[in-house]
Every structure is written in C-alpha cells, then in structure tokens.
Amino acid sequence: MAERQHRKLLKHKQNTIGYLFAFSWIVNLLVFVLFPIAFSAYLSFTRYDGVNPPKWLGLTNYKIMFTLDPSFWKAFGNTLYYMFGSVFLKVFISLILAVILNNARKGMGVFRTIFFLPVVLPVVPVMFLWMMLFNPNGLINRFLAFFGIPGPLWLNSPAWSKPALIMMSLWGVGGIIVIFLAALQDIPRNLYEAAQLDGANSVHIFFRITLPMLSPVILFCVVTGFISASQVFAEAYIMTGGGPLESTTFVNLKIYLLAFKQGDMGYASAMAWFMFLIMVPLTIVVFRVFRKWLTID
Amino acid sequence: MKWVLKLLVGSLVVLLVTLSFASTRITFWHMYDSGPGKELMDEIIKEFNETNELGIEVKALAISFWDYWDKLGVAMAAGEEPDVFMHDLGNVPSRAYKGIIADLTPYIEARGMDADKLFFEVPFSMCKWEGKVYALPFETDVRLLYYNKDLFKLAGLDPERPPKTWKELWEYADKITKKTAEGEYDILGFNPLYGQSYFWIYVWGIGGTFLENGKIKVNNPSIVKALEEWVAMLKKLGIKKLQNFNAKYGWGSDAFLSGKLGMVIQVGQYGSTIRTFAPNVNYGVTYIPYPARKATWSNGFSLEVSSRSEHRKEAAEFALYLVSKEVQLLFAQKLNSLVCNKEAAFDPTLMQNPEWKLQVNALQYSRFRPFVLEAPTWYEELQKAVDEAVLKGKDVKRALDDAQKRIEAEILRFKMTNK
Amino acid sequence: MRNLSIRNIKIAIVYAVLVLLSIIFLIPLFWMISTSLKSDEEVMTAPIKWVPSTLRWDNYVKAVEAFPFLLYLRNTVFLTIINTIGTLLTGSLVAYSFAKLKWKGKRLLFAITIATMFIPGHVLVIPTYIVYSKLGWVNTYLPLIIPSWLGGGAFTIFLLRQFFISLPDEIIEAARLDGASELAIFTKIVLPISVPALVTVSIFTVLFVWNDFFGPLIYLHKSELWTLSIGLRSFQQRYTTHWNLLMAASTLMSLPMIVIYFFLQDKIVKGFALKGGSH
Numbered sequence: 001m002a003e004r005q006h007r008k009l010l011k012h013k014q015n016t017i018g019y020l021f022a023f024s025w026i027v028n029l030l031v032f033v034l035f036p037i038a039f040s041a042y043l044s045f046t047r048y049d050g051v052n053p054p055k056w057l058g059l060t061n062y063k064i065m066f067t068l069d070p071s072f073w074k075a076f077g078n079t080l081y082y083m084f085g086s087v088f089l090k091v092f093i094s095l096i097l098a099v100i101l102n103n104a105r106k107g108m109g110v111f112r113t114i115f116f117l118p119v120v121l122p123v124v125p126v127m128f129l130w131m132m133l134f135n136p137n138g139l140i141n142r143f144l145a146f147f148g149i150p151g152p153l154w155l156n157s158p159a160w161s162k163p164a165l166i167m168m169s170l171w172g173v174g175g176i177i178v179i180f181l182a183a184l185q186d187i188p189r190n191l192y193e194a195a196q197l198d199g200a201n202s203v204h205i206f207f208r209i210t211l212p213m214l215s216p217v218i219l220f221c222v223v224t225g226f227i228s229a230s231q232v233f234a235e236a237y238i239m240t241g242g243g244p245l246e247s248t249t250f251v252n253l254k255i256y257l258l259a260f261k262q263g264d265m266g267y268a269s270a271m272a273w274f275m276f277l278i279m280v281p282l283t284i285v286v287f288r289v290f291r292k293w294l295t296i297d
Numbered sequence: 298m299k300w301v302l303k304l305l306v307g308s309l310v311v312l313l314v315t316l317s318f319a320s321t322r323i324t325f326w327h328m329y330d331s332g333p334g335k336e337l338m339d340e341i342i343k344e345f346n347e348t349n350e351l352g353i354e355v356k357a358l359a360i361s362f363w364d365y366w367d368k369l370g371v372a373m374a375a376g377e378e379p380d381v382f383m384h385d386l387g388n389v390p391s392r393a394y395k396g397i398i399a400d401l402t403p404y405i406e407a408r409g410m411d412a413d414k415l416f417f418e419v420p421f422s423m424c425k426w427e428g429k430v431y432a433l434p435f436e437t438d439v440r441l442l443y444y445n446k447d448l449f450k451l452a453g454l455d456p457e458r459p460p461k462t463w464k465e466l467w468e469y470a471d472k473i474t475k476k477t478a479e480g481e482y483d484i485l486g487f488n489p490l491y492g493q494s495y496f497w498i499y500v501w502g503i504g505g506t507f508l509e510n511g512k513i514k515v516n517n518p519s520i521v522k523a524l525e526e527w528v529a530m531l532k533k534l535g536i537k538k539l540q541n542f543n544a545k546y547g548w549g550s551d552a553f554l555s556g557k558l559g560m561v562i563q564v565g566q567y568g569s570t571i572r573t574f575a576p577n578v579n580y581g582v583t584y585i586p587y588p589a590r591k592a593t594w595s596n597g598f599s600l601e602v603s604s605r606s607e608h609r610k611e612a613a614e615f616a617l618y619l620v621s622k623e624v625q626l627l628f629a630q631k632l633n634s635l636v637c638n639k640e641a642a643f644d645p646t647l648m649q650n651p652e653w654k655l656q657v658n659a660l661q662y663s664r665f666r667p668f669v670l671e672a673p674t675w676y677e678e679l680q681k682a683v684d685e686a687v688l689k690g691k692d693v694k695r696a697l698d699d700a701q702k703r704i705e706a707e708i709l710r711f712k713m714t715n716k
Numbered sequence: 717m718r719n720l721s722i723r724n725i726k727i728a729i730v731y732a733v734l735v736l737l738s739i740i741f742l743i744p745l746f747w748m749i750s751t752s753l754k755s756d757e758e759v760m761t762a763p764i765k766w767v768p769s770t771l772r773w774d775n776y777v778k779a780v781e782a783f784p785f786l787l788y789l790r791n792t793v794f795l796t797i798i799n800t801i802g803t804l805l806t807g808s809l810v811a812y813s814f815a816k817l818k819w820k821g822k823r824l825l826f827a828i829t830i831a832t833m834f835i836p837g838h839v840l841v842i843p844t845y846i847v848y849s850k851l852g853w854v855n856t857y858l859p860l861i862i863p864s865w866l867g868g869g870a871f872t873i874f875l876l877r878q879f880f881i882s883l884p885d886e887i888i889e890a891a892r893l894d895g896a897s898e899l900a901i902f903t904k905i906v907l908p909i910s911v912p913a914l915v916t917v918s919i920f921t922v923l924f925v926w927n928d929f930f931g932p933l934i935y936l937h938k939s940e941l942w943t944l945s946i947g948l949r950s951f952q953q954r955y956t957t958h959w960n961l962l963m964a965a966s967t968l969m970s971l972p973m974i975v976i977y978f979f980l981q982d983k984i985v986k987g988f989a990l991k992g993g994s995h
Contacts, residue, residue, distance in 0.1 A: 014817065014818050014819060015819045015820050017817060017819070017898045018813050018817040018818065018819025018820075018822060019819060021809045021810065021812060021813030021817060021898075021902075022809075022810045022813040022814065022819075022822075022825070022867075024806040024809070024810060024865065024866040024867045025806070025810040025829070025866060025867030025873060026825070027866055028863055028866030028867050028869075029825075029828070029829065029832070029867075031847065032844060032847060032862075032863055032866070033832050033870075034828075034832070035843070035847060036840045036843035036844040036846075036847060037832060037835055037840065037843075039843035039846075040835065040839045040840055040843055043839070043843075047714040047715065049395050050370060050373060050374040050842065051373055051374070051395045051396070051397045052395060052396065055714075057713075057714055060713055060714060061714070064710050064713065064714075068706045068709065068710060069706070069710075071703075097737075100730055100734070101734075102985070103985075107731075108985075109978065109981065109982050109985070111734050111738060112981045112985075113974065113977060113978045113981060114738045114741050114742060115737070115738075115741055116977055116981070117741055117742070117744065117745055117974065118741060118744060119923065120923065120970050120973045120974055120977060121744055121745065121748065121966070121970050122927060122945070122948065122966045122969060122970060123927070124948070124952075124962070124966075125744070125748050125751075125962065125963055125966045126744050128548060128549055128959070129743070129744045129747050129748070131547060131548040131549065132548070132549060132747075132764055133743075135544060135545060135547065136541050136544045136545055137545050138764075139743075153540060153541070153544050154544075155544075156540055156543070156544040156547075158688070171741070174741075175920075178916055178919060178981065178984070179875070179916055181912075181916075181981070181984055181985065182879070182912035182913050182915065182916040182984050183878075183879065183882075183912075183913075185912040185984065185985070186879065186882050186883075186912070186913075213882065216878040216879075216881050216882055217878050217879070219878070220874060220875060220878040223830070223874075224833070224871065224874070224875075227833050227834060230834075230836075231836050231837065233838075239548075243684070244684065244688060245681075245684055245685065245688060245689065246681070251836070252836050252838065255836050255838050255839060256838045259838050259839060259841070259842070260366065260367050260370050260838070261366070261674070262673070262674065263370065263391075263395075264714075265374075265839065265842060266714065267710075267714075268838065268839050269839045271836075272835055272836040272838070272839040273835075275834070275835075275836055276831075276834050276835050276836075279834045280831060280834055283834070324937075328954075330949075330950050331782060331783070331950035331951070331953065332782075332953075358937055358938070358939060359939070360933075361946075361949035361950060361952065361953075362952075362953065362954045363949060363952055364933050364946075364949055367930075367933065367934065368933055368934055371841060371842055371845050371934045372934070372937075374842040374845065374846065375842070375845050375846045375849035375854070376849075377849055377854055377937075549759070549760065549764075549959060550760055550764070551760050554760050555760065564955060566955055567955070570955060570956050573756055573956070574756050574757060574759065574760045574956070575757060575760065576757065577757070
C-alpha cells in the first residue's frame, strides 16, 4: 500500500514539475496560438470580409474550392512540386557541408560564416540579386553558355520558374548547416575513437555513428523544412507575382492575396485548413519513413 | 515626498489646461513616407493643426506604399483603423458596400461645394456609390508615351514630331529597331509588353468596351478583335524575342533608361525618374496613339473617413482641407502629382509646363478599369487570358471565353457567400 | 608517408570545393556592397556593372539620413536583446520538460505544438491581431515581446527538444539519485552541456527579431517605435526604388549580424573542443 501511495505521490510530483516547466508555453499556446487557430477554423465556415461579423455559410467555401476554383488545384500542385523539389536536396547538401565544416581546422570559421551569409542578408536585396542572376543574359546563363549549353529564360519561363526557385532555396542551406553543426557537437567523441580502433573507415563511421546520432535533428530539419516549403511565399510574391502563367502561384500566395488583397478571410481560411489536413498526414508519413531509414542498424 | 505632490498637482493643471483648449485628436494614415513627399505632408499637417478653427489635431502616420494595404487591412479587422486614411481610388465601392467608410455627402453639402465641378470627372466618378460620395479624390495619374529623341535622330526621324497615329508608331518603331548579329533585339522601337502598356488600354484605343448593359463581359466581339490584333502585333515582333528582351530589362534595369527602347508607355511621373536615373536620356513625351481614338488608363488615391470614427466630422474637415485648392496646388508644384482639384491643376504657371499640360489634358481621354463589386479583380482574369493567348498560343476566343467563365464563377462565389 | 600525402590531397580537394562554393555564396554580399556605392545613373544600367566607376560613399550618409536610423537601430537592438533572453530562458525550460520530464498529456501537447506550425500563418494574422487588440496591447511592444517570454514559439521548442532528447538519461538519473532538484539538474547539468544548442537558438532568434518586418509593421502605429526593417522600406517607392541607398542601408543592417554570427559559430565549435572526450 505504502509503496503504491508513494508511487502515486511521485507521479503527482513529476506531473507538477513537468507542468511548471512547460507552464509559459501552455499559456502562450492557449491564448496566442490555439485561440487564433480555432478562430480561423471557424472563419473557414463563414464569409468574413474583415470588417463585418462573420456570416455562417456551412461548407460553402470548401464546396467552392473543390468545384468552382481550378486555380486552387494548380497552386496546390505547384506547392507540392516545390516542397519535394527543395526539402530533401537542401537537407542532404546541408548535411554534407556541415560534416565538412565541422572541424576546428584553420579557416573553417570563415567558411562557416560565408555559407551562412544568405540567411543573414535582408530578403529584398537577395531576391533582387537572384533576379539578376536569372536574367537570360545573367551570370548563370553565361556560365552555361561557356559549356555550350543554351540557358532557359528561368523566372520568365513557365517550365523553368519552379526549378529556378528551388535552386534559389538551396542558397539558404546555411540555416540548416548551423543546426547540424551544433548537433555534431552532441556526439560523444569516444564513439568515434572506438570505431577508429575497430578499423572502420570514414564512410562507415558516417553511416554507423554520425547519421544515427544526428537523426533527431535531421528529422527536425525535414519536418520544419516541409512546413516552411509548404508555406513558400515571399519568393513568389516579390519575384514572380505568381507567374508566368501561374507556374509559381503557390497556395500560400493565394491565401495571402485572398485574405489581404481581396478581403476574403473565410475562403482563405478554408484553403489554409485544407493544407493543414493534407500536410499533417503527409509529414507523418515522411517522418516515419525517415526515422526508419536513419535508425537502421 | 513634497516634490511628488508638486509634480502631481503640476501635471494635473497642465492636463486640465490642455483639455479645456481641447483639441479633437484625429489619426490619419497616408503613403508619403519618404523624401520631399514626407516633408510636404508633414508641413501641410502642421499648418492645418495650427490654423484650423475647430481645434482639430491631426496625428499622422506615413507607411510605405508597398506595406500600407496590409497594415490598414489588419487594423480594419480589429476596428483600429485611423479616423481618416488614404486608399485606392479604384475600389471605393467595395468599402462602401462593407460599410466601413462614411458617406461624405453631408459634409460636402454643408460646405456648399460643387464637387462635380471642382474635381476631374474621371477620378471623382470613382468616389461615388449608389448616388452618394464615399471618398474624396486626392491624386490620380495617366499613362503617356515617352520617346527617346536621340534614337529618333539616329533613325532619321524628326525628334520634335512624335507619332500621332498607331500606324505612325509602328512605322517609327521599325526604323528605330536594331538587331544583334544573332537576330535578337538590341534596340527596340516599341514594345507593347513593356512598362505600363496594358492590353485594356489597347481595347479602349480601338473603341472597345468591357461593359455590356452594365455587366462585365471580357469576351465581347470588340475585345476578341482587340486581342487578335494584339497577338498578331506581338507575333510579328517575335514573342520569344520580346520575352528575351523583357527578361533582360526586368528588375533593376530599365530598357528606356538604358537607351535600348525608342518609345515606352509609362505613368506621368516617369519624367522625374528619367531625370534622376538617366539624366543623359534626351526624352520627349506625348499622348499614346491608338488605332481608333486616344485612350489611356488612370489609377489614384482617395481620402476616406472611417464610418466607425467618433470624429467623422473633424476627419471629413481634414480630408476636405487636403483636397482644397491651396493644398492640392502645393502637391502639384512640389511633387508633380496629378492632383484631382481642377482649380489647382489648371493653375496658369503649372500649365506653362508642357509636360504638366499634357498630363492634365490626357485626363479627359483617360479612364479607370470599371469596378465590379462581385469581382473587383476581374482584370487579372483578363490578363491571364492575354498571357495564355500570347505565351501559350491559346485560341483567342477560347482564352477570353474561359476568362469570362472564371469571372462569372467569381461573381457566383460572391453571390453564394453574400446571401 | 604515402597515407599522409593522400590525406593532404583529400584536404586540398575539400578546400578547393569550399573556396569555389564560397565564391558563389559571397556574390550577394559583394553585389550588395557594390550597388550601395553606385551613383543613381549606374544603378539601372544594363548590362550590370559589378564595380562602380566611382565609389559613392555619400550614399551611406544619405541612407542613414533618409529615416531616423539611430532611433530605429536602438529599438531594434532593444527588441532583439529582450526577445533573445526571453526565448532562451523560457524556451529551454519548456523544451526540457518535453524532452526529459514525465508528465501526463505531454505527448499530446507536443503533438499539438508541432501541428500548430502547419497552419499557413497568413490566416492567423487577423485573429492574433484581434487578441492583442482586445488586450489593449496594439501600439506597444508587448505583442512583439510577450510570446518570446512564453516559451519562444513552436520552432524553438521543437529544435531544443530534439537536442535535449539526445542527452544521455544516465547523467540526469544519477543527479536525481544524488537528491538534486529538477531545477538544479536543469541549470547545473543540462544547460552547461547544451551550449551549442542554446547558441543555435540564439542565432535564429537574433536573426528573426532583427529582420522581422511584418510584426512591427502591423502592431506599431507610432513611427517612434519602428525598427530598421521598416526603415528599409522607405527606399522603395511606388514606381522607383533607390537601389543604391537601399543596399547601403541593408549593408549597415546586416554587418552586425555577420559579426555576431562569426563569433557565435566559433562558440558552437569551441564547445566541442572543450567537451571532447567527455561522457
């Protein structure tokens, strides 16, 4: 009896400590995060012009999305294309660069800073530069011409605009590299030493030790990468305006235009919730696949 | 402790004194956020605060044009919009319909003002909805044809005789155009896809219209004909080559400023852009020639008063001050903005400037895109149809039919959600 | 001997690749600075001039005078410091609770936390704004500060949790058996060995707050409260952009971030040197 009592008490104490540690976030979540989310869920069933009280519409917004608005599906396709095109490549390249940059050898600090630069610089100048690089007479096409390859029109071509934006996103690997660099520090050094004593080569060490030890952080990067890629916006808004021929109209751009330019928050919320309902299971699948992959022995 | 008491009493006295002279505080948001524009606006507001007889004190906030709409939109949703604000002259009725802006008719009548006479008709007509005035026209603009006199000379053309007809335009353009060894455009006479040249101006230019019995119809025969001509024109120039040209002079480089474009359609403010960024370009400016009749396109900014403001009268008073002759004259003189107050715009000294005169005169040929409450951005669907016809080679009639269907779907969506 | 030379070649190749990539990554910075020194006439020319014919240093003076630079700088520094402190203090506590403490509802709450990130943010702007408006916080710094002091946000918590989760349970258990309180375990044992993770979170927070544009834009109605990122917008007018001045102001704005990052990343890797051979 006493034993059970004791365990119960311990559990109670554990719960209290857990809540106390997480208290600030629970408040934040309830007031500033979940309330607005619930509100937007409600709005998705209404007409809300951003001024007058929302009017209940039932499923009308969703019905319109599925039956009356083919441009939504185009935007949805563009978004998936961009997500799958950029996330894995970006994480993969970051991982390789991070492993290379992760040693205290001379000059590495400078390299680490250089690769982080695109993340530091303000958005508008960086995009402006990319517009110039993607110019048909710009640096990229001149470089291709050097090898006799005729370069495309990039952002002005419906076929090449998305690949161009994906290329541009790779420029932002610095943000992921820094996470990997920090995570590489968490790997106990004796694991490496033991492996070296066993005569494992560096490729072996990478797959047997580095990769599994990094798996929580790799998963983090894939999941947050998915989230941010599904919400790609600024590039399209600033650089292409969604064109040419809607080839860079992403869902988030549509949501923004609806909510802010057309004052149709209800329909915008319906689109956002549709994205949520697709993205969550999709991410869970990706997460599971990756976890299985990374922890394989 | 004594000094605390003194301080308290002192501040109370100050507070009471200020309250008794009291001013009605109103807030005002606008877009003159930098340079001479900001200086002038600050000055004018200061002047108003010091001289108005109603004891109104205006607190102003200047926000960049690019961010203004988001900030104002969000503030409106929470009922935190300012008492009086600038907005888009092109869609006043959508806010009047929502009920967020106040009917200004009584304030105009109280002043005994003949607003129809005072303001240019084209911008002022955009301020009305269901017979009432919901906004005051502050500033408008027109598109004109700018041409490079040096390129005219080089092509053996008289730089003082710009094209008057559409036919002349293309004759001149062909003479100016120069190709590179690879057959790409080095210098282009005129490019209908560059600058502020839009298909809808061409539609008006051939005498077409977007309205049929007051309803929007983007696939009526006049527009089909216009788009066929438009596409034929572009095909003649070579769409791929035009695209190359446009991509080359996209962001951050301007074909006209670089001396690579003989003629360009640009907004009336472009003259000052040329003088700043390319003082060496020797330019002239004229009406846009079109096949059937003179046509151009206007946009502009309005002044609107929040219907939820507690100080609507004072806010309207300030808005009326901003469209008064004296203030509008200052904006015209110092910023070269095309003001909507005719008395200010027709000022004799201003009219001596030929570029100004041209803008003012062009206003009588100009129009706004028709406003459609159920589909305020219908022209984007039209633009999409134009792109499909030009870039994808889609059949003109089908492209416009599809655009009409999308617009009708949008109108249906509005009706479904606005029961 | 042979082994050594192969190693040297390998190192040389790695360095060569890094240098090549660096050049690509340095283009934006170089171009930003080059544009910031151009005259008005050179900004819009095509083809692009990579090096201006005369260096117009006075662009920097003009850029700083175009808006209240020092005031906005002060506001930005204030917000950056206060938000970084708040995020580190509260975010790490919350993340530790999710990673290593046992409590009822933890898994559910964490799942909800992650799920919130999936809602496209644009539709939450107005509802969130309405909450702050009802609290009477609009037009103060509170909407821009309080969330940082309440856990710092889902991204931070998720990131720190992933780091904490790989800490060995044995050290924590051992300390518990020694009778250490949970708070003591957290501050004395967990935090000191998590320096790289905390530095990473600081980098992201500093950068986010420093460059945040939308928050200050919508919540602050008094220009005295504005930040550098809003000031930058004054160079873009409706039909013209003063690219040279914009780039000058952007360069001034990014320099502190580059310097801070240079030293912080050093700290991440130095943490390794100190920790080497531990556990």
